[in-house]
Ligand SMILES: Nc1ncnc2c1ncn2[C@@H]1O[C@H](COP(=O)(O)OP(=O)(O)OP(=O)(O)O)[C@@H](O)[C@H]1O
């Protein structure tokens with residue numbers, strides 16, 4: 001989408017590295033996240049896509065160790081070198097106040113309506129770093145300008161600004177601690193297309209200016225294709241396909257990815273019925289054997305119901321990983337260039 | 338030509354100094370599907386609420402099947418008949434369903450009110466089947482259903498009263514792609530089977546392409562462009578329509594150019 005970040009920046013150690021993340025919730029028959037591997041380098045934008053309930057939000061919340069009560073996590077999550085699952089409460093506060101920041105879908109739910117925007121923006125800085133109020137406010141004003149808002153907004157209340165502006169305030173808040181990693185969970189889903197484009201332009205700017213790594217969670221595949229360097233497709237708590245955005249959309253190898261693309265209403269498609277994916281994702285109360293997508297998959301054979309497919313690189317393309325027993329069947333399909 | 342399902346003429350509504358709806362005129366043919374698109378705050382929902390009768394207009398009129406909405410109907414039966422003509426499905430079915438009432442009870446109650454003599458068990462089963470909900474979902478409370486299932490319930494309830502016009506305000510916006518595709522196909526099937534008309538409000542232009550015949554583009558309360566959906570989307574005439582189209586993410590799009598274009602009026 002935007003000017004590529006210099007290769008030197010991308011070569012540095014990843015700002016986010018998730019290895020074999022397995023998350024169990026109380027009263028469930030199988031892990032809700034089941035062996036998630038995911039990497040975001042400095043200045044890189046990675047999109048995490050999938051149906052609702054597939055585990056996208058839990059993955060991004062795990063990065064800040066914001067886990068549901070009773071959840072048990074295994075595996076490793078490191079953020080800018082810090083091992084998130086073993087941090088002390090104090091180190092965890094530092095992580096959340098600075099190194100990594102999160103933007104949510106509904107900005108109004110994440111902000112106290114009775115306090116001014118200025119107080120909201122400076123709170124974390126004043127509490128965690130003992131920055132004097134005047135200095136914190138100056139920085140908040142500068143961050144508002146960085147996201148294209150007038151510093152005068154500091155004295156306004158959340159109810160006095162539109163949803164699109166409030167989402168920018170959220171991004172400004174996330175930037176206050178100069179994060180190396182930004183987690184955006186459906187951050188533009190509630191916005192109209194024009195406001196969405198503005199927020200995406202802003203996020204693209206941040207990565208070129210500050211080298212911020214971005215994990216962008218969305219169920220909008222068109223958006224994922226347009227804004228990310230790499231896309232990870234999640235199904236039933238596993239990453240089933242991951243590839244550079246262009247390759248994934250032009251040549252999807254996993255039947256689920258192909259089905260998602262076919263189900264998306266497109267501007268350049270003929271009018272009429274969509275190729276909906278019949279059925280529902282598996283319930284957490286049932287155990288899984290074999291490929292989790294098998295009951296809904298048109299390409300499924302006996303082996304799919306018996307053995308879980310492992311992630312394999314597409315021949316000749318080490319950056320394109322697919323977990324499918326028949327990942328070569330879609331070879332040559334044109335997908336959606 | 339059969340009588341249009343809905344004719345809206347010169348509709349206006351202000352809140353203080355905000356002209357939420359400003360001289361809006363359009364026609365929805367019988368059995369047709371008309372989209373209303375526009376950015377947030379352009380007046381789509383206000384227009385819909387006036388059409389449904391949840392909001393009054395400062396000026397203009399709404400005519401359904403040749404009869405003016407708002408004209409006094411004589412008698413309870415006539416009033417109910419008028420109330421049935423236009424039904425609405427909202428973005429979040431959760432908020433429009435009573436949490437204590439099961440799907441089955443909700444449909445039966447709606448039928449009892451409007452069609453006291455109909456065989457309610459048979460019709461309820463028919464409706465559940467029509468929206469692709471098994472009888473298993475019949476006993477469920479709203480919170481036991483997924484978002485897509487709740488939206489099916491909301492559609493079934495609206496269909497129960499056999500309206501001429503169904504107003505859908507961002508009715509698929511909260512659903513993810515696969516469930517959205519199921520609901521959009523369902524809506525297309527229902528229209529083909531029953532000849533119902535849709536007023537379809539959305540800011541997703543891909544959805545508009547998929548489910549509407551005609552479209553109006555609103556900006557700051559006014560219609561800036563209207564016409565056949567394919568024609569408007571393929572050769573937009575108004576700069577604002579072009580801005581909306583350019584805002585749709587696609588590989589190689591340029592969000593910065595859109596951000597700049599928005600600031601230049
Ligand atoms: N009850 C109300 N009181 C005051 N202003 C209102 C009210 N309802 C709507 N407005 C204003 O009227 C304008 C149009 O609002 P409307 O809800 O119709 O927009 P919309 O096109 O549906 O937007 P969205 O895409 O965000 O749903 C906006 O400026 C809004 O703030």
Ligand SMILES: Nc1ncnc2c1ncn2[C@@H]1O[C@H](COP(=O)(O)OP(=O)(O)O)[C@@H](O)[C@H]1O
Pocket residue numbers: 025032050051052053054055056057058059068069284
């Ligand atoms: N706090 C929680 N307690 C119990 N179950 C949860 C909780 N959060 C999420 N889940 C369950 O975990 C699964 C994945 O959820 P989530 O990560 O929110 O999915 P996504 O963001 O992809 O829609 C879902 O089945 C959801 O119901």
Ligand code: SF4
Pocket residue numbers: 254255256291292293294295297298299300301304309323324325326327
């Ligand atoms: S492993 Fe089998 S069931 Fe699973 S996606 Fe591949 S073909 Fe379909």
Ligand SMILES: [Mg+2]
Pocket residue numbers: 053056057186
């Ligand atoms: Mg989520």
Ligand SMILES: [Mg+2]
Pocket residue numbers: 381382383
């Ligand atoms: Mg609205």
